[in-house]
Amino acid sequence: MDARRTKGSLVSRITTSPGIPDSVHQxxxxxxxxxxxxxxxxxxxxxxxxxxxxxxxxxxxxxxxVLVERKTIRDLVASLVDGRLFPQVARLAHSPYRSLLLIEGPTPFSLPDVHHHSVEGALVSIAAMWRLPVLQSSDAEQSTRLLRFLAEQVRGPQERILRRFDRKPKRLASRRLFLLQGLPGVGPALAHR
Structure with missing residues (x-):
């Protein structure tokens, strides 16, 4: 099954229901x-x-x-010990969605089974090597707020940042015009003024 087709079918199934206000997220x-x-x-x-x-x-x-994998501290440690963590991370990283890992629980990872350096090292690997964002929350209420903030970011305006790939002019006057024309809404005529 094509990854995009999978994403599209899920999107079509979770469209806004009648009677649900626009401020409610899916x-x-x-x-x-x-x-x-x-x-x-x-x-x-x-x-x-x-x-x-x-x-x-x-x-x-x-x-x-956005795909979110939620783990409690206890589940994170258990999945690290039994070898499930990195295969799950690999599936998240190769998902057609933007993906992240949400860790729920107290910040000092103090469980008797595993040294906290092991957990911290795994989280660094997930963030740096797999390029998967890791969010931390203390409880379910904070996780709910994080999901809401995430939903608002996703729904917000999708303004693109345009980069200029033109050659950089050599003369100072031409460089000034080039710089001004790089601003939004400024073309050659306005830059000359």
Whole structure:
């Protein structure tokens, strides 16, 4: 199955329901999260139109664009010990969505099974080598806020930053015009003025 087709089919299934205001964001939730504290907090918040889905990877899809894998500290350590963590990270990194890892729980990773340096090293590897953002939250309420902020970022205006690939002029006067014309809404006529 084509990755884009998979993404498109999920997006078409989580379109806005009739009667749901535009300020409510779409959240597809994997069935494995049906009993989670975060799902209860998300439903109580009123910020999301929640749909239970079977997701191929990850736990949440925000507004059909961002895939979130949520792990409690205990689950993070368990998946690191039994070897599930990096295969999951690989699936997230190769997903057609923008993906991130959400770690929920207290910041000092103090569990008796694993030294905290191992967990910190794994998180550095995920962020630096796999280029997967890692967000940290202390509890389900903060995770809900992070999901809302993420949804608002995704839904916000998608202004593109344009880069100029022209050759850089050699003369000072031409360089000044080149610089001015690089500003939004400034063409050659306005730059000459």
């Amino acid at each position: 959240l597809a939730v994997d069935h494995s999260e049906r009993d989670s504290v975060l799902l209860d907090a998300v439903r109580r918040s009123g910020w999301f139109d929640v749909r239970m889905e079977r997701l191929a990877t990850g736990d949440y899809v925000v507004n059909g664009e």
